[in-house]
Amino acid sequence: MDEILETMAVVAADPLAYARQWKKETQGRVIGLFPMHFPGELAHAAGALPVILQEDDEPITVGQAQVFNFYCGYNRSIIDQALRGEFEVLDAILFGDHCVQLLGTADVIRASLPKMPILFNQLCSILDAEWAKAETVRTFTQLWKELEALIGQPIAPEQVQASIRLFNRNRALIRQLYDLRRAGEIALTGRQMQDVVKSSMVMDRAQHTVLLEKLIAGLERRGPPTDAVRVFLSGHLCHAPKLPVLDLIEDCGGVVVDDDLYHGFRFVFWDAAETGDPVEALADWYLLRSTKVPCPTRAVKSLDWEDYLLRNVRASGAQGLIVLMAKFCEPHMYFYPEIKEAFDRHDIPHLLVETEHEEMPMETLKTRVETFIEIAKRRMAA
Amino acid sequence: MQMVAEAQERPEARPIFGNGERANRLKATRFGGKLVNDYWESLFAAKEQGKKVVWYNGTYIPPFFHAHDVAWVHGEAWSAMLSAKHREVTAQARGDEKGYDRELCSYARTHIGQLLIELDKIKAGTSDIAPDDPRIETMLKLPPPDMIINAYPYCSSGQQWDDITYRLFGKRVPMMTISIPLLWGGRPDAGYLRGEEWNERSRYVADQLIAMTKFMEEHTGRKFDFDRLSEAMGYVKKAAQLRLEAMDLCTAQPSPASFFDWIVSIAPVNFLPGDQNIVTYFEGVLAECKERIARGEGAVKDEKYRLFFDGMMNWNKVGWLADKFAAVNACVVAGRYTHMSFWQEPELIDVNDPVLGMAQNYLICPNNHGAPIMIGEIEKICDKFKIDGMVMHAARTCRGMTNSQFLIADSAKRHGRQALFFEGDVADESFYKDELLNVRLEAMIEALDAKARAA
Ligand code: SF4
Ligand code: SF4
Numbered sequence: 001m002d003e004i005l006e007t008m009a010v011v012a013a014d015p016l017a018y019a020r021q022w023k024k025e026t027q028g029r030v031i032g033l034f035p036m037h038f039p040g041e042l043a044h045a046a047g048a049l050p051v052i053l054q055e056d057d058e059p060i061t062v063g064q065a066q067v068f069n070f071y072c073g074y075n076r077s078i079i080d081q082a083l084r085g086e087f088e089v090l091d092a093i094l095f096g097d098h099c100v101q102l103l104g105t106a107d108v109i110r111a112s113l114p115k116m117p118i119l120f121n122q123l124c125s126i127l128d129a130e131w132a133k134a135e136t137v138r139t140f141t142q143l144w145k146e147l148e149a150l151i152g153q154p155i156a157p158e159q160v161q162a163s164i165r166l167f168n169r170n171r172a173l174i175r176q177l178y179d180l181r182r183a184g185e186i187a188l189t190g191r192q193m194q195d196v197v198k199s200s201m202v203m204d205r206a207q208h209t210v211l212l213e214k215l216i217a218g219l220e221r222r223g224p225p226t227d228a229v230r231v232f233l234s235g236h237l238c239h240a241p242k243l244p245v246l247d248l249i250e251d252c253g254g255v256v257v258d259d260d261l262y263h264g265f266r267f268v269f270w271d272a273a274e275t276g277d278p279v280e281a282l283a284d285w286y287l288l289r290s291t292k293v294p295c296p297t298r299a300v301k302s303l304d305w306e307d308y309l310l311r312n313v314r315a316s317g318a319q320g321l322i323v324l325m326a327k328f329c330e331p332h333m334y335f336y337p338e339i340k341e342a343f344d345r346h347d348i349p350h351l352l353v354e355t356e357h358e359e360m361p362m363e364t365l366k367t368r369v370e371t372f373i374e375i376a377k378r379r380m381a382a
Numbered sequence: 383m384q385m386v387a388e389a390q391e392r393p394e395a396r397p398i399f400g401n402g403e404r405a406n407r408l409k410a411t412r413f414g415g416k417l418v419n420d421y422w423e424s425l426f427a428a429k430e431q432g433k434k435v436v437w438y439n440g441t442y443i444p445p446f447f448h449a450h451d452v453a454w455v456h457g458e459a460w461s462a463m464l465s466a467k468h469r470e471v472t473a474q475a476r477g478d479e480k481g482y483d484r485e486l487c488s489y490a491r492t493h494i495g496q497l498l499i500e501l502d503k504i505k506a507g508t509s510d511i512a513p514d515d516p517r518i519e520t521m522l523k524l525p526p527p528d529m530i531i532n533a534y535p536y537c538s539s540g541q542q543w544d545d546i547t548y549r550l551f552g553k554r555v556p557m558m559t560i561s562i563p564l565l566w567g568g569r570p571d572a573g574y575l576r577g578e579e580w581n582e583r584s585r586y587v588a589d590q591l592i593a594m595t596k597f598m599e600e601h602t603g604r605k606f607d608f609d610r611l612s613e614a615m616g617y618v619k620k621a622a623q624l625r626l627e628a629m630d631l632c633t634a635q636p637s638p639a640s641f642f643d644w645i646v647s648i649a650p651v652n653f654l655p656g657d658q659n660i661v662t663y664f665e666g667v668l669a670e671c672k673e674r675i676a677r678g679e680g681a682v683k684d685e686k687y688r689l690f691f692d693g694m695m696n697w698n699k700v701g702w703l704a705d706k707f708a709a710v711n712a713c714v715v716a717g718r719y720t721h722m723s724f725w726q727e728p729e730l731i732d733v734n735d736p737v738l739g740m741a742q743n744y745l746i747c748p749n750n751h752g753a754p755i756m757i758g759e760i761e762k763i764c765d766k767f768k769i770d771g772m773v774m775h776a777a778r779t780c781r782g783m784t785n786s787q788f789l790i791a792d793s794a795k796r797h798g799r800q801a802l803f804f805e806g807d808v809a810d811e812s813f814y815k816d817e818l819l820n821v822r823l824e825a826m827i828e829a830l831d832a833k834a835r836a837a
Binding site: 065107110122125301328 | 589789
């Protein structure tokens, strides 16, 4: 099992190195995707390796010439990687989010990689609008056409359905891990869970699925230490949380039992229909996602992120909530006060951790997490 | 991202810089102050007159409200007004207290902070005014919304701002969000006002505007009157044409008006009612520009340099900045915010059937084009007005307008223009760095002098 987790950790640590290796071995196309809502299935059906582009750990150097320091770490890192030439492995990039900072990044990438095909299809962000379905169908139909033009041949609906099935299978297996972890039957750490999910955003899905099947079958059925404080992790949107931050929570006596992270449950919780028109299926998948795990970039009138969190913190038996907020992430900054007030009202321990692309002050953070864990313990004892 | 034009600053506020000259502002714009006051007055009387009130953010959709006889409150205008009157701090502090991070759009923070103060009063059952309350007297009567409409081109922050407003009102006020998507311009036929994407997106927005009229019908119980919309748009179109005509006169050297005059002229083309007054306003501005040209009088004394202002306006600093540039004989002739927005393509509007042309004007706001087309348009403006240099306002909390600024500056340099960046913000004065601007402006002026000497 360690070997499988190690493979996933290596891919998660350097996704573009995996992509380069894959390309060398298969001579196939690699298509970069932007978070957080674009389905990789269409790119996969086009025979390419869809890779969700990730923040890396390098300090921002050349990127400073094209992005202000008051942008989130994800955008700054992506621009820096583009200018460092890291994206040479990519044959195309799919953009389509609504976050204003990502729109700026799209333009910088277009300017700095003029030969790179950019398939830009902005998704409708108002999911409960009357026209949302028709508009989303239009967007994915357009993307389908653009992918066909890119590869120079048609993509059959059956291919897309096959990709949907494979992606569903992959997601379902990761969800199984989540179920086992919530039930206290396995003791995957926060770091390991992130490696599992993040590697699935990068690796050949079939290969990743085989690894997952083995992992689930072989993983030791052993819960985490019983005296550990059960923690729910929320937020962080496009960024994968830094691994030392996840380690720190556990080092301080916590255990992560559930999350709504994009590099976590948010990525896997929802499947597309395997029958019927695949464009419709993907459109429904996109539109219904936020009705399950609310996303602040897609506010839906009838839903509140804090309600979801209150419900799921309870359902997972978590004793506290840690919110990881990437500095300068506007959607998160808008909605955080609602979460804070709801958790205050319900007297559930919660801690806000603002993260930065650059070095985090780990000592200060350690003190804060220790205090949070202490409070949660006292609350349990009371 | 759209804004107000009621910049009234402390009269004593002026930079100690350069030769001490002050901007020679157009006198005709004073009429705008009266119009803005009248607008607020009629808004505060709206409830008494039995009118429904819409709060909206984003692009210039008031002709629809005007036609339907509902009163309207523009969130950005509200924040900009507080900010221009230096009354924003308490509102922002209330937002802070609730947990809104200061890195969040300061328009939104000011507006939401003010809203929270209002709600506090309602909850406490008191309308007493604390001595440090940021509201000017008239704001006391600001009517709460019966509807919320969001129509924010490009910027997700503008959309999320109303998602929060909706929640703060307990989800009891009906809300509609109109999506005005980015014109990416990636297809082979893409260009300014042309191509498949342009046609398709124009229709998409127009359909949503029609849906908005239905939304208003539903929440007022009255039929929408498209004839009245045509009537209002007749005035808007005329005002927009006059504005462009006056702007075009600024190719003259010295320029009769500056970017700061156009900044204070935004309200009439942004949110004031579409009636004869806005036409009269721009007739006045046009006439004064003509008179100045005849006299050889410039917006800046002894104009030596001509600049372009990029980025969102720094609403606390309108007069301050106007004077600062005047003090080095630099006329800021044009800007992205003023010259690429607010009905800048009036000929697209068919007054008899205006909705499609309105949608198209909303789509081409100053940041809603992908960078290549937007920068192409900026370069055209810079060539037309013989611009020597670019002043890039890096508004700290406004990603909507800071996106692409490095690309704009790079392009300017390629076209032989200087570019400087200065830090500030739309409505949060604490981000403004005066010293930095002074040093960079002096360096730019020296470079321009050196270039002139070499020529
Ligand atoms: S992390 Fe937040 S600010 Fe950054 S790209 Fe994602 S949604 Fe936008
Ligand atoms: S960030 Fe800028 S463009 Fe966006 S809502 Fe705020 S002021 Fe408007």
